[in-house]
Amino acid sequence: MTHVTTNSRVIQVHPSDNVAIVIEHGGLEAGVTINDECTTTMPIPQGHKVALKPIAENDSIVRYGEVIGTALVAIERGAHVNENNVQLPTAPALEELPLATRQPPEQAPLEGYTFEGFRNPDGSVGTKNVLGITTSVQCVAGTVEYVVGRIKRELLPRFPNVDDVVGLNHSYGCGVAINAPAAVVPIRTLKNIALNPNFGNEIMVIGLGCEKLQPSTLLEDRPVKIYENTEAADPDANVLSLQDESFEGFGDMVEGILAMAERHLERLNQRQRETCPASELVVGMQCGGSDAFSGVTANPAVGFATDLIVRAGGSVMFSEVTEVRDAIHLLTPRAIDREVGQALIDQMAWYDDYLMQGQADRSANPSPGNKKGGLSNVVEKALGSVIKSGNSPIVDVIGPGERLRRKGLTFAATPASDFICGTLQLAAGMNLQVFTTGRGTPYGLAMVPVLKVATNSYLAKRWHDIIDLDAGRIATGEASIEGLGWELFHLILDIASGRKQASADRLGIHNDLVLFNPAPVT
Structure with a gap:
């Protein structure tokens, strides 16, 4: 994608665009000259679109070289283009999309780059060394939160190689239609989160005892060893149920969890970065x-860094179905084969149906904050979102809660919700996340480092202690996409190695897990 900056005031992304976005903080007043032909006719906020030429009613509004909508009314040159005068176009028809038609660009392998990680017996590598305590039902969440606090205060200081103790609380497990077909999504999500490489295969499960989702279900791919409240308790125990009749009161339950956690911490403490x-x-x-x-x-x-990681043999996933759907025609040609291309279409169709069943549609996205930041509709948002995928071929598509199967670039189907997307990417096996934001969010995950990139320098300066990298320098001409991409790639290696700490981890800002549960609740 070619970037054409007409002057220091606006950015026109593609030569065919009939709109540009305002760069200047504080926006432009009426009467400001943009180029020889265009002068603003009204105030236009930073990030918002200005019409570079007259746009007749029902004519296409073009950004990124793609149609983002049609004009609801005639728009004069120099006027403000926003959600109030842009009509959402029809989404690309899924049955007409080209599959695997684009020859992937020649990219030489990127060799010699390393990071210091925690290698697991199964060959996976963690970027953190974390004791994960998952729950089989929300009923025990309060107990787990209490115990995690005790572990951090009383046990963790004795195990310097362990980075953290995390309670994987959620709202699932009982009062749900656990045998409904769509229940496979939350169940496999919880099972696969327990396999995340940052937990070093030392996951603990705390259950109640009477829930529909039994603890053993979450560990069906590994031995289940029940904790017994006796002096001869199994040192490898990984499951504890609070309703076990050997526990006399809450204090007994807590002591049992602490005893089990201590043994897991001892094993995790033996892990070393390599x-x-x-x-x-x-x-x-x-x-x-x-x-x-x-x-x-x-x-x-981020897209440039994605290509660097893929060239280095690594794995990258991009997600957010509703922020891909309107740009899907740009992605299906990049599928490595027709099967992968069809899988992309299948995920879009599944989500279209899911929204229809809920009597919603794609117009529910974007948010009020997105619109305030200049995004008129989900088409414009999607075209900007998919750029994170770079130019590499798409080698696989996985459903919500599934694990990655291949190295390279994968589309991991998730809702666009930050917290649900993060939870599902954890289940897919990510060991680090890159999160871009223009409006700002303190979002973070305790299980993996979250590296936050600001889209504009105003946010990066205002939130100087939350943002890890300022990409706004591209808009001001202080940096290039390629230069920022390399800077991000090196920062990823440093944070993955523990040489640098993501701001969210340094500040202790961590969001709860949020499961995607499309099944009925009983």
């Missing part, structure tokens, strides 16, 4: 609190 090739990176790309700069600064730089 030099691993960059091919062991599993990076999730996500955006949230997006603005009109997302698609011209942060996301293109």
